[in-house]
Amino acid sequence: MPTRRKVITTIALAGLGAALTLAEAAAPVQRPLTAWEEFGHLLRRAGFGAAPGEIEAAQALGWEGAVDRLLEYTAVSNQDLEARLAALALDMRNPADLQRWWLLRMAYTARPLEEKMTLFWHGLLTSSLAKAPAPFLFRQNQFLREHALADYGTILKGIARDPAMMRWLDIAGSVRGRPNENYARELLELFTLGVGHYSERDVQEAARAFTGFTVDRAGQVVFHPPRHDDGLKTILGRTGRWGPAEVVDIVLDQPAAAVFLAQRLLRFFVRPDPPADSVVAVAQTLRTSGLSVKAALRQIFLRPDFRAPGAYRRLIKSPAEYVAGALRQLAAETDGVGLPAMLTQMGQTLFAPPNVAGWPGGPAWLNTTTWLARLNFANWLATDRRRVRLDPAAWFPAGRMPADPAAFLDGLAQRLLAGPMGAGQRAILLAFAAEVGGDPADRFDRWGRGLVYLLLALPEFHLA
């Protein structure tokens, strides 16, 4: 009964007395992006959004220079971050401390791509606190960070010897004669090739290669030669006395592996539906570079389709991106107590993905519960004056907070959205500022905090 519904809708709207004017409707970006928007986009995708000054710095380097600086992060000192974390005296045996530690890294790191790629790997090569203690996950996280841009073979060979992964997918305890197939199956299905590119027989044979290992309570990996199956195995058509490392080599030799990784990277960094020619091009780069993740990322960021309007705001931020991004872009100072629980409410418990396939992501991030949790985090950030220190002066190039709400709003939107607001949005927000007014003693406290909250709540801010 569309007619009836329309009537009710109209009545309800009229009753509110706030009829929508055409000018208020937000339009997607059809025009070419401005340079500021392009660099803001790069820093959202390759990191967690720009801290004050970062867009300007990237712009000064030019596109290729900015991409190289993001990729060559080992040349960038992260001393401030490490000092900040050390001062918190976190206990990595405690899951909440471990989660805080990582979230704060994302928010305050000088090497955003390093943390972004670590998050990518955590979502692909999953492991969970459900089956391994926090110190194991801490160690895995450091491994993934250390090799974040390495070649995929190095990463896969390392992760098969990682205590958290060995527990998570049952490499630990798998013995000859009755091999546990869990890891072998996910290696083929979820980490490298995908269903349809291997047989059940390949799973069974590969599983034999991962037998003979245990992990003790301290996280030491122990190899027990008698429990290892060193017989001949035929995997994807190749026969030999294969061990774990050779299995990885055989699997990554398959053409499907490069395509698989290219797709995963493009979906994470560019758009949920990467065009076929991007996949082909990135897969080709992966093949010719020995599956170098750094080479693939460089190509992805330099391709025109990375910053085409069709990719702009086409990704929905994960909770970690939303939270770390808000902290980072506002240069908000916090010790992060309480943030892991807020992230859980948003549907992402770091170090505890829902299952081996990781977080489904995309539209699945947004539902009633998670949206409320996101807005309540925004409220916490904007108004918890004890836990969060905001310094509005730092958001403006002049180092002073403008007294005029319009100038304040324009500058803040430039930070948080990395681009202009629509005329309609601007009018709504200015009307809000005018309505609530200011406190003569503290201009920021009423309309300023209100505007911060509203900008963080905007649909655009949930998109990367």
Next chain:
Amino acid sequence: MLRRRAFLTTALVGLNAGLILPNLFVRALAQAQADGSRPAPAAGGNRVLVIVQLAGGNDGLNTVVPYQDGRYYTVRPTLAIQPDTVLPLTAELGLHPALTALADLWTAGRLAVIESVGYDHPSLSHFEAMDIWQTADPERGRRSGWLARVVAGAVDNQGHPLGAVALGTHLPPALCCPPQGATLIERPETFRLATDPQHPDVEAARRRALERLYRAYRPPAPYAALFETTATGAAVSLAQLHQALATYRPAAVYPTTPLAHGLRLFAALIAAGVGLRVGYLLQGGYDTHAEQAHAHANLLRTLGEALAAFWADLVAQGHGDRVLVLTWSEFGRRVAENGSRGTDHGTAAPLFLLGGRVRGGVYGAPPDLGRLDPNGNLRFETDFRSVYATVLEKWLGADAEAALGRRFPLLPVLD
């Protein structure tokens, strides 16, 4: 005119107090009300399934006690429930005395015990076993929960935001992945849009601006429909939940336990008629490896009293026939007690179904203590997916084969 009045009240409360309805999405609320006046969906009618997960592995043998079986008393020298204390169900089986509160339900023929529920090659790991139960897949190939597929599709195509509600801090995997369609509520008190504690007077203006900003975000802006559905769903469910709780007058006295509080919340939603189809909550603490007797009795008492209050409330309000409660646990416990007066991880165990349409009784044979597996655990008789299939097909009107991947025999437990 009840609907119209409820709508006006809600809108009014929202506008005045600014705390309940984020007056944002009045348009959407009107739409939801209009949708609510349509005929109910055919599948499953207005029936409600409430799932109570007993987390940690409930000791089935001490829940439904084989009180005539000498072997039970032999292997459980300190933990066995004595024959003269059980609540007899049959000549062989009786309930743990801490479940006294369920006696009326049993007498009324509204409590069913399904014996020896499990699956082949059972996992003794909490994590794996929970995963298996939640995804309904012992092969562990599936990623999505057994109810997620149903909640997202067949059960409610009306888009009621409170069609599936889980209480707790995590969305249960049974309703998850993708999580669309299920609402997670940690506590009603925190299921709100938070406000600026320093300037509560700013809130009304903030909400108004929020509403206008979201209304201005329209297609073809990216994900416009998703943002509208999400924000609308949030506005409507906030309004409905808090109104349901504010106006609810239970017809029974609920214990003060979290479990009973959760069931009371479900009763309020059922009475409010906001389209609840699946409610999910969890009682933890069943991993009784040591000094089990006292702890287990407390758990069962809490469970029995909460369920009995819920049931009495529903019946008094005339909703008994609309509600089915299913309890489950990831596994039972080892048949023989251990040296710490506790029990280790086991396998098959009984589960409960209760409700106005339940045909009371014991289904399946008592556990066979003479035919254990090599680990000293019970062998299962009824596949847990038969229980799921029965609930899906006979209660929710869903296609069990599509949801579970294949057919399972249905149990004659529902009218």
